[in-house]
Amino acid sequence: IPRKKVGYVMGAGDLVYENLKSIGLNIELIDIDEIENLNLNRFDTIIMGIRAYNVHDELNSINELLFDYIEKGGNLLIQYNTTRNLITNKLTPYYLNLSRDRVTEEDSPVKILTPLHRALNFPHKITPEDFKDWVQERGLYFPNKWDKSFIPLLSMYDKNENEKQGSLLIGNYGKGKIIYTGLSFFRQIPSGVTGAYRLLINLISLE
Numbered sequence: 001i002p003r004k005k006v007g008y009v010m011g012a013g014d015l016v017y018e019n020l021k022s023i024g025l026n027i028e029l030i031d032i033d034e035i036e037n038l039n040l041n042r043f044d045t046i047i048m049g050i051r052a053y054n055v056h057d058e059l060n061s062i063n064e065l066l067f068d069y070i071e072k073g074g075n076l077l078i079q080y081n082t083t084r085n086l087i088t089n090k091l092t093p094y095y096l097n098l099s100r101d102r103v104t105e106e107d108s109p110v111k112i113l114t115p116l117h118r119a120l121n122f123p124h125k126i127t128p129e130d131f132k133d134w135v136q137e138r139g140l141y142f143p144n145k146w147d148k149s150f151i152p153l154l155s156m157y158d159k160n161e162n163e164k165q166g167s168l169l170i171g172n173y174g175k176g177k178i179i180y181t182g183l184s185f186f187r188q189i190p191s192g193v194t195g196a197y198r199l200l201i202n203l204i205s206l207e
Helices: 016-022 032-037 059-071 194-204
Strands: 005-009 026-029 045-048 075-078 096-103 110-112 139-146 150-152 154-156 168-173 176-181
Touching (some): 005 016, 016 026, 032 059, 059 168, 059 176, 075 194
Parallel strands (some): 005 026, 045 075, 075 176
Antiparallel strands (some): 096 139, 110 154, 168 176
């Protein structure tokens, strides 16, 4: 377990926060109504819950605070949002276009595009084995276009469909990192999928 201080902004409701807390991660909920009064820099990583940018109108005005947090060295991890009722098109400091792309076959092949990237190597070495035993799906609402500052780490596809590379994107911004992922951690983590835990812990540990 990484020795990181993690903040979690609850979105539409999921069990990721309480499952991460149950394994001993130093994590606390961030009240969206109090975020302007908080010292966000005390968090090594901030995770946005699922569909946060669909349900929190406040993010349209305070998103710049999160960008400032990244620029100063923070690690911001945004989980999936839907294209409908998106409160802002500027989810990240860089251009990112959400689509309805998804991979619904939980056993679909996953290709690692950047095997040397830190997010796939520390503290766990992520391999295709980590994508075994996933449940219900790989992910949903993947971005289909993004700024060149983002690096796609994985590719995957359902049978008879085109390869999709937008499931996990990471970019540098100032001294920090911005992560956008449509991977369905909200399904895998409560189901105890080991590979999903390993990958999510790597993303939380990113420096």
